[in-house]
Amino acid sequence: MIPNAVIYLAIMLVFVIAWFVWVKRPVYEALFLSFLLLVGVTNTWGNIFTYIDGALNTSLLYSMIVFVAMSQLLSHTKVIDSCVYLILSLMGRLTGGAGYASIVASSFMGALSGSGPGNVMATGVITIPAMKKSGFPPELAANVESVSSYMGNMIPPSSNIVGALGAFMALYPDSGITSGQFWVVLWGVAIYFIVQRMLMVFAFCKYYKVKPMAKEDIPSLKETFRTGWKGLMLPVIILVPFILDSVCADWIASRLGDAGASSFSKCLLFFIAGVAAIYTLIIADDKKSVTLPKMANLFTSKMKSLVGPIAACLFGYMVGELFSDIDVTTQLGTFLESLNMPLWGLALFIPLLTAFLGMIIPGSSQVVIFGPVFIAAFAAAGLDPLLAAAMLPCICGTMCGITPPLALGMYAGMSIAESDFKKTLINDLWWVGTQYVLEFVLLLGVLPVIGL
Template structure:
């Protein structure tokens, strides 16, 4: 908690240039201090082995102290490091400290990210050592041990590179805002608000799960933590209303997974994306808005179709709060969100906006009794901050080794050139290769790690093929996060299955069907940038309408229910995919053919329904 409090105070001092007690370190020194504080916190919070879960062994204190001490040494010498080029030539003691910090970063990424990310960080972090022995475009001038260590720890492209700069300048503020919303009761408000909006409709509990997870996921950006908070309420409610355990868990898994994509506070990867692209976070947020809305619309349509086909009703009236009462009790959360969005999109104060929004929320909490904070909540606030930011710092510092290893050797650019050469002029082949690569890497990495890795290797190739840069980066993000709901990993589905007491394999299969639109959406917006709000307004509106129609048809095909018709068989479900596929392709001719095919499907369905009714009448 103390490390989290000091880290927050130092970040606020840097963000607002307060210069408290004359302390205002230069850029790399500030990042070293943050790494020291939050990497130390991660080494104390996340155990080295399962046996240490219930205790804090002495060696964790030693490692945490070493991380803090090493970072302070590097921070105090930050200016000297830059002026004298320690990246190339450094005193012996500085090289020894750098070696120690490199090992501690690897231990941190192992504890917080797992063995898969540790292996990737180690393999690519050490790439400069054996690059001179690699064949073809993988070859590069080799580095020695000392050169590699100094480049990673004291250079500008690795541990203190873009990922850590984004954490220091942007992400900590948004983590603070998300935690403040949660501990002041924001989670309960958004759950009540979703219930008031959707609870009365058929299949109400499932729709509440979708909407509440969209709200909460947009603030936390974490699928698993969202499931463990909202899911403990929504999954039992869905089971009571008639949904099977597996289906209820799958709904929550898909809805929570979409939180990474939902503005205004997306996952950490969105901030990293903005830095890589050299655009404002507000621009990334706007681009991600329509695809996220389309995804949640597809989920709502599917659970509605399922409820209609199964005859499931809404929630009891006594369990549904009034919209007016809910808004009156929760207006501080909406006000703080409104301030955040205004400052992001209009004032462009990205680094300062979450702190102002948090300040407004906490000021109101001091006045209103129902949101007033207790000492225990404040302590929990600092613990959650140390836990969340500590995990991010440990993982992203480790992924910085990957960025550094590929940047220093120049292999990243060579890989992109080779991929372009292999694909030729075939955009579909390029996208297919990108989708498969992103999906496979997403199985063993966090979304942020997967995105950072592929933004260096794959994104330049997609952009070089003529695709929209922002759409290309979002394409990688979407495919990287699919592993949350698809076997064999399906982390979100497995977590939700645990909450529901359901079979994890069947839950994963249900989640794949519910999240089918996630497999389609990336191709929609990467081929048609109007869907990320790039282009004339009329083009954006036409593309949005066509995409919504296509998604509605996919939902109808997946669940076997067509509005105004009722339940449909396998043949009609397959037939509905034809107009959906035609509307996905971004050409007005294909859209026109798609609407004609939809009309034919409806005509066939109505004729079949009439014929079936006549047969039933005659038999009666």
């Protein structure tokens, strides 16, 4: 017998698809209305304000907001541009160096912005022309930038990361895992996908006989280092506190207690975003662009682009609160167990499911709504639940963004590279295929991962 949880999910998906595809309205509207529909179907009107309150009191929601705001600040001050040029000056002399530079620069910026298409437009205007000049076919240049930008969704401090940690803690509240420890595992996973993309660029460069960038196109290392070295401190500012939180977890717990250590770990996200933002203002070359009036105008003008992702995440959390109240996670977990699907079957099925769902539901919302279900299913099949949680940003936030037909990053890259749709689509399928194979292998738990 099909459990009620599956019926509720089916109702939600049908409604979201209809609203988004046929009515052609934003996804966040579809999520909000589907939330109201589910409240009506489950007759839980008496708890609706409890669900809203629970979503608004989720610290991870505000973590996403501050990091998205910080990414806007980084783009406005051109700090990231300096970093990209510096990376190009270091890697441009290599065969396919512009592609490797795109992977490094776009992955990092994508982790900050949490927006694959937005990041393609931000960094792609530099990296895609550089790739084309060194012999990359337009379709390859578009896809290298796209898959690199979307890889940022699985690298801390992406908003998908905080959602994945929340899903894990919902199932294992007494695990004692800190944000820093979780970040270490996420980097352990991300390393495999960085290497995968590097190898793909290497193989394509051999196939297309790509050459190093012309000397006149390579930015001066001396000049770019002089103007961009300060920007290279940003990864240090962002990563070091979390590494210390991971390494010193026992010491922090002994000083603050378990509850205090947990609160300290959550506060790190806000603290780091604030420090990174202040540092960005300090190192900005054009001080006139970072005055209070200019900052107010910046966030006012960018508010429209911020509202959609944030609203979708908020409404996703509201649906998550509703599902938690009516015990959807347990029902779905029991249903998946009843199918007796082995670990390899889940590793094949769930990434395909999330790629499909990603055509209508943002990756961050998928993590919030379905994350606990997927973690529980993988754990029941024998996978380390922490690894399952660390894979959520990959299978929910990255796979859906690069898989046709709704591979938004690919379309953004095409617009800059001026590439042919059919050629770009065929090339993109190679990236999707290798991504899927690596996801499958990692979900089998056969590869060593740092932090586990």
